Amino acid sequence: MQIDEKITLEEVSTENWRDIIALDVKSEQAQYVASSSFYLLLCHYDQIWHPKAIVKNQEVIGVIMWAIDPDDESGWIGGFLIDQKWQKKGYGKLALLEMLSFLKHEQQRKHVALSVQPQNPAIHLYESIGFTKTDEWEGDEIVMRFSMD
Numbered sequence: 238m239q240i241d242e243k244i245t246l247e248e249v250s251t252e253n254w255r256d257i258i259a260l261d262v263k264s265e266q267a268q269y270v271a272s273s274s275f276y277l278l279l280c281h282y283d284q285i286w287h288p289k290a291i292v293k294n295q296e297v298i299g300v301i302m303w304a305i306d307p308d309d310e311s312g313w314i315g316g317f318l319i320d321q322k323w324q325k326k327g328y329g330k331l332a333l334l335e336m337l338s339f340l341k342h343e344q345q346r347k348h349v350a351l352s353v354q355p356q357n358p359a360i361h362l363y364e365s366i367g368f369t370k371t372d373e374w375e376g377d378e379i380v381m382r383f384s385m386d
């Protein structure tokens with residue numbers, strides 16, 4: 238696994254939005270996520286989620302969104318994908334760790350949640366970081382939660 242290259246999370250801008258909407262996942266993964274274009278529009282018009290470009294060596298390789306739950310103030314992660322040509326190299330894990338650090342240090346969150354379809358192999362990635370399944374559901378997705386140290 239190549240994990241020596243740095244990953245940064247960058248604001249979406251006039252410079253990178255075209256690279257974000259060009260991101261694509263494998264055909265068998267399309268059932269688990271919406272398109273990156275949908276996520277950018279959701280963030281823009283609903284103003285609940287906030288997008289970040291996942292960047293490696295100045296190249297956009299993925300997208301990830303964050304939000305704050307107004308009910309319990311936990312941070313949420315959603316709309317997360319790594320372009321198919323950059324998958325399985327450790328970058329998804331690095332991007333998640335960067336997002337957890339952002340939520341902890343820049344958003345002062347102690348608790349983070351996400352939802353995922355139970356059959357999505359991404360669950361293994363979330364569990365390897367320390368997310369645990371709960372008995373909560375968001376539609377057909379199970380809610381997983383993580384507490385910062």
Ligand SMILES: CC(C)(COP(=O)(O)OP(=O)(O)OC[C@H]1O[C@@H](n2cnc3c(N)ncnc32)[C@H](O)[C@@H]1OP(=O)(O)O)[C@@H](O)C(=O)NCCC(=O)NCCS
Pocket residue numbers: 238262263266269270317318319320323324325326327328329330331352353354357358359361362365
């Ligand atoms: C989920 C996703 C972002 C992971 O990105 P990635 O860069 O391939 O993940 P990584 O290479 O960092 O993998 C990290 C770990 O998860 C495991 N993993 C990642 N994808 C996996 C898969 N499809 N099946 C099984 N394990 C997987 C890796 O083996 C690795 O484990 P390790 O650290 O023990 O070696 C990517 O597969 C993706 O974009 N999937 C489609 C969209 C999606 O489902 N998003 C999540 C919605 S909740």
